[in-house]
Amino acid sequence: MLVFLSKTLVLLSGSLCGASVVDPVPTFDHRDPVTGEILKCRKCPPGTFMSAHCTATTPTQCQPCKNGHFTDLWNYLPRCLYCSDLCTGNLEVETECSPTTNRICRCKEGFYSADDFCIRHTECGPGYGVQTKGTQQTNTVCETCPEGYFSSSSSAVDLCVKHQECSSGQSVLLTGSAYSDTVCGACNRENPSSSSGGGGTT
Structure with missing residues (x-):
């Protein structure tokens, strides 16, 4: 039994040692225009493009992307892609253009994206407070101030405030x-005078 196990381990180790290593570089099929042979050509890495196909004797030729251009995947494109336009208006840069990344814009603080436009977050008016603050993807959600709370102004960030309690x-x-706070104060009451204005006797 031990001899059998030893032979099995030897066979397995031999199989593993003889296994081929997988090439991490992706390839694509290309027909050599001269020989008609189908070649396995290596793709170009992100940040580059293919300047020349491989041949039976030479590998794929790759060149780096110029400024304002990118490729973000292994490819065999004849040229790099243009980066998206600059982020203007109510947009700001989330990811800048680089040889390996496209420029990505997002709405500025206080705005959210709707139908490819950046729209200012809705302000909750007097009597209403913010239930959920707006994000770059969603608008503000307002709620009526509940009993005992108020809001006297318009705001896209403020919650309803609890009425003050008089000390x-x-x-x-x-x-x-719902629109105003409780007003507290001291009640000043004047006591009527107990004295009269009559004169004395002689």
Whole structure:
């Protein structure tokens, strides 16, 4: 039994040692215009393009992308791709153009993308607060201020604020609403004079 296992391990190790290493460089088929032979040509790496096909005696010729151009995949393109236009208006750069990446724009802070336009986030008006802040992909979600809370201004970021509670010795002069805070103050009451203005007797 031990002899059998030893022979099996020897055979397996021999198979592994003799296994071919997979070439990590992707290839494509190309017919040699001179010989008509189908060749396995190597693709060009990202950041380059194919300047000449491989032949039976020479490998694929690759050249680097010029400024403002890119390729982000292994390829056999005859030229690099143009980077997207500059990010203007309400757009800002998320990823800059490089030999291996296209330029990617995104909406600026305070704007979101809708139908290929950057639209300013909606402001929640008085009586409303922000339930969910807007992102670069979504608009603001507003909610009516619940009982005991208020908002007196328009904002795309502010939440409803809790009404203040009058401290000891103060009274509610004006009850708060969804649009305004509670107004507190001291009630000053004048006591009527107990003295009269009559003259004395002689």
